[in-house]
Amino acid sequence: MANRWNLPDLGFGAGLRTVHFQHILAEWPAVDWFEILSENFLDTGGRPAYVLDLTAERYPVAMHGVSLSVGSTDPVNFEYLRKLKALAGRTKARWISDHLCWTGVAGINTHDLLPMPYTDESLRHVAERVRTISDYLERPLFLENPSTYLEFAESTWTEWDFLAELTGLSGCGLLLDVNNVYVSSFNHGFDPFEYVDRIPVDRVVQIHLAGHTHKGTHILDTHSDHVVDPVWELYRRVYQRMGGIATLLEWDDSIPSFDTVHAEALKARWYRTMPQQEARSAA
Amino acid sequence: MRLDATRLGSVQHWMQSYIREGGAAADEAAALIRPSRALAPLERLDIYRGMYELRLVEALRADYPGLVRLLGEDLFDELARLYVAAHPSRSYTLNRLGDRLPEYLARVEGLPKPGFTRALARLELAETLVFDEEESLHASAEFLTGVPADQWSGLRFRPISALRLLRLDYPAHLFADAALRPKKTRLIVYRRDFAVASLSVSEPAMALFEALAEGRPLSDAVERADRAKESEIFGWFRDWFSEGLFQSVEAAQPPRASASRTRTTRATRPSAAANPGP
Numbered sequence: 063m064a065n066r067w068n069l070p071d072l073g074f075g076a077g078l079r080t081v082h083f084q085h086i087l088a089e090w091p092a093v094d095w096f097e098i099l100s101e102n103f104l105d106t107g108g109r110p111a112y113v114l115d116l117t118a119e120r121y122p123v124a125m126h127g128v129s130l131s132v133g134s135t136d137p138v139n140f141e142y143l144r145k146l147k148a149l150a151g152r153t154k155a156r157w158i159s160d161h162l163c164w165t166g167v168a169g170i171n172t173h174d175l176l177p178m179p180y181t182d183e184s185l186r187h188v189a190e191r192v193r194t195i196s197d198y199l200e201r202p203l204f205l206e207n208p209s210t211y212l213e214f215a216e217s218t219w220t221e222w223d224f225l226a227e228l229t230g231l232s233g234c235g236l237l238l239d240v241n242n243v244y245v246s247s248f249n250h251g252f253d254p255f256e257y258v259d260r261i262p263v264d265r266v267v268q269i270h271l272a273g274h275t276h277k278g279t280h281i282l283d284t285h286s287d288h289v290v291d292p293v294w295e296l297y298r299r300v301y302q303r304m305g306g307i308a309t310l311l312e313w314d315d316s317i318p319s320f321d322t323v324h325a326e327a328l329k330a331r332w333y334r335t336m337p338q339q340e341a342r343s344a345a
Numbered sequence: 346m347r348l349d350a351t352r353l354g355s356v357q358h359w360m361q362s363y364i365r366e367g368g369a370a371a372d373e374a375a376a377l378i379r380p381s382r383a384l385a386p387l388e389r390l391d392i393y394r395g396m397y398e399l400r401l402v403e404a405l406r407a408d409y410p411g412l413v414r415l416l417g418e419d420l421f422d423e424l425a426r427l428y429v430a431a432h433p434s435r436s437y438t439l440n441r442l443g444d445r446l447p448e449y450l451a452r453v454e455g456l457p458k459p460g461f462t463r464a465l466a467r468l469e470l471a472e473t474l475v476f477d478e479e480e481s482l483h484a485s486a487e488f489l490t491g492v493p494a495d496q497w498s499g500l501r502f503r504p505i506s507a508l509r510l511l512r513l514d515y516p517a518h519l520f521a522d523a524a525l526r527p528k529k530t531r532l533i534v535y536r537r538d539f540a541v542a543s544l545s546v547s548e549p550a551m552a553l554f555e556a557l558a559e560g561r562p563l564s565d566a567v568e569r570a571d572r573a574k575e576s577e578i579f580g581w582f583r584d585w586f587s588e589g590l591f592q593s594v595e596a597a598q599p600p601r602a603s604a605s606r607t608r609t610t611r612a613t614r615p616s617a618a619a620n621p622g623p
């Protein structure tokens with residue numbers, strides 16, 4: 063089952079994080095690919111740029127951003143896009159992704175992935191901006207479902223139907239964050255399996271896995287821990303439905319050793335191959 | 346057209362201003378946001394408000410670790426929140442969020458150790474700028490040997506990009522070094538002319554001095570100064586004598602021991618009782 067761009071299943075990757083630079087340069091670990099947080103490399107010519115260049119020579123790299131603000135009603139920031147495009151050229155990035163969200167208005171960046179009302183107005187607005195952005199970047203844009211902590215009363219679409227409709231209207235693809243589906247399903251009380259079952263198969267080029275923090279009343283998407291079992295079950299379901307898709311383990315807070323992060327990412331291989339019954343009895 | 350003229354725009358402007366500034370918003374939130382099983386609309390919005398401040402304060406902590414150490418986390422965080430309210434991020438990157446913090450601190454009244462705090466802030470800003478600058482080529486001094494002497498006066502030197510010059514009122518780099526970068530340190534702490542002082546020494550010098558202080562003869566003590574050169578050892582003794590670290594030196598057979606005594610006088614503090622009271 064291929065996506066419509068024939069972008070490859072890169073295997074099991076990890077984020078390129080500062081705390082692991084030394085280890086990566088010394089060991090060149092046998093990880094399949096790296097995802098970089100684009101903003102961490104846009105304006106630096108120092109060690110991060112040096113490590114990135116060496117990494118991009120040896121591994122496939124995908125770029126993942128947090129400041130595109132595709133849902134904002136502020137004007138598109140073309141200076142930012144220019145730098146993204148240059149970085150993508152330099153690293154031979156396999157694709158560029160960001161989130162279905164807005165990060166600020168009135169020229170301010172809150173540096174948070176703020177939720178959209180899922181309305182017809184939002185759909186038209188985001189679709190138009192996606193087209194503008196991918197025209198400028200001369201490549202498709204991939205949007206990730208964010209973890210959200212509130213829902214707007216005026217929303218008329220579910221998030222999964224909104225995303226599915228958006229892909230058709232705008233031509234964008236998807237980065238499906240399975241942990242975010244789970245987090246939002248708890249926070250808003252929907253069925254996460256229904257969500258992943260409704261995502262158009264041919265639009266997904268990448269999957270995110272991550273740990274989170276359960277606060278009792280809600281779950282925060284902290285990327286600070288191991289992936290929980292229900293998220294692995296969702297991952298298994300996505301694999302059964304969509305086949306092998308480039309999978310990345312996000313670990314951004316209380317980051318352990320690179321080997322621990324990589325081992326967590328490689329659990330995904332096991333969940334791909336182990337049928338549910340055997341997995342249950344093995345667990 | 347105002348950017349918030351659309352429904353989506355007005356929702357975003359309202360939400361951002363609450364996230365940044367707070368205020369009474371329960372009614373608006375109830376109209377805009379669905380409650381969850383466990384949380385009221387405003388409580389859900391407050392999750393974003395709480396994370397906003399935390400994220401920006403954390404970014405500033407990462408850029409100013411010395412200031413955090415100097416001021417303590419509580420005071421630093423308080424100042425960081427005030428700073429962010431006055432100078433919100435307007436960039437796609439958090440890297441430059443703290444660029445105006447030194448300038449901001451210069452206007453804050455009631456800072457503890459204000460002069461030192463500002464010097465340290467300027468140093469840490471320069472460090473973040475140097476960290477991110479473009480890598481330059483490095484000229485070699487050998488270049489100069491190829492330049493005829495009559496052309497020297499016209500030479501122009503262009504520094505690397507990753508470099509800043511600072512004039513500070515305090516040696517803030519010593520604090521930043523000491524507080525943030527662990528380093529095995531051996532000190533002789535002593536008093537001289539009633540002022541407390543300390544002398545940082547190498548491990549061999551420390552081992553040698555320890556042996557001397559234990560009463561071992563010089564030849565034993567020197568053996569402890571693992572592979573130190575004779576000239577080095579002479580240098581240490583010169584420093585130690587000039588700082589007055591020995592009260593006496595005794596020969597193995599002491600026919601003239603009293604002649605070698607140095608610094609035997611002990612001055613005493615004038616006692617408080619000796620001062621005539623008012």
Ligand SMILES: [Fe+2]
Pocket residue numbers: 206239242270312
């Ligand atoms: Fe993600």
